[in-house]
Amino acid sequence: MKVLVTGANGQVGRALLRARPSDVEFVGLTHHELDIADDQVVAACLRQHRPGVIVNAAAYTAVDRAESEPDLAARVNAQGPANLAKMARSIGARLLQLSTDFVFDGLSSRPYQPDSAAHPLSVYGRTKLDGEHAVRALLPDRSVVLRTAWVYAPEGRNFVQTMLRLMRKNGAVRVVCDQIGSPTAARSVAEVLWRIIARNELTGTHHWSDAGVASWFDFAVAIAEEAFAVHLLPEEPTVTPIRTEEYPTPARRPAYSVLDKVSLADLGVDTVHWRKVLRSALGEIARAERSLPEQTGA
16 A cells, blocks of 8 residues: 655654555655645655545644745645545545634533534635645545644654753743643544554544643643653753733634544554653653764764
């Protein structure tokens, strides 16, 4: 089986490569190698590779910048998935489309189900929802939309890396405490995507995140404690909770975006609490940093 992954240099793309089964022919393409918003480039690429499965991990994810670049966000997040769905239909491929908890408005007090009404608050959320609509409309019988949330990895630009940088620099951070979700490792998303790929009959919209819930403040406290424990920080920094209005941003975020994962319960993937997964990721960062001088001197 040949699986083509767009956005292969991103967090989920890299995790998919690391977790790929041995019997899979993996084609990973970065944005520079495949601009999904260019329909002619997409058509030529997919005709050349003719994958059985496409995983669209490419996205415009600069949530705040999207407010001032709505056309660019729409080009990548909405037109891109539409182009992939059209060509997937043409060559008989499945398409797995990654989406986000930001399609919801956060007014619920219970985990959002896949069929819960979507009402995005930001350009990012709206364009990702438009991408979902395009995939479902163009490829209803051979597509899966997988929403996830608060994704991070041991490398790349994400909340964990940002917190480590600020904690090292300042010894203290102020973090929003009234936005609730589920921190999720990219490797967890990758594992679920490979399970979905193995289930050829699976279609529709589904949710996945690591287990448990947290505020961004809770997440930052855990990063501070776990990073100190593995000597990524010289001392435990001060983490101060603040309210959303004390940290204004161009894009509005949902106050509550916990996702209901029940529809994927039979995939056989264990849901691990986010803090345990975070501990593992920070351990990986620590090991990589300890090996850096040795690699430099080799």
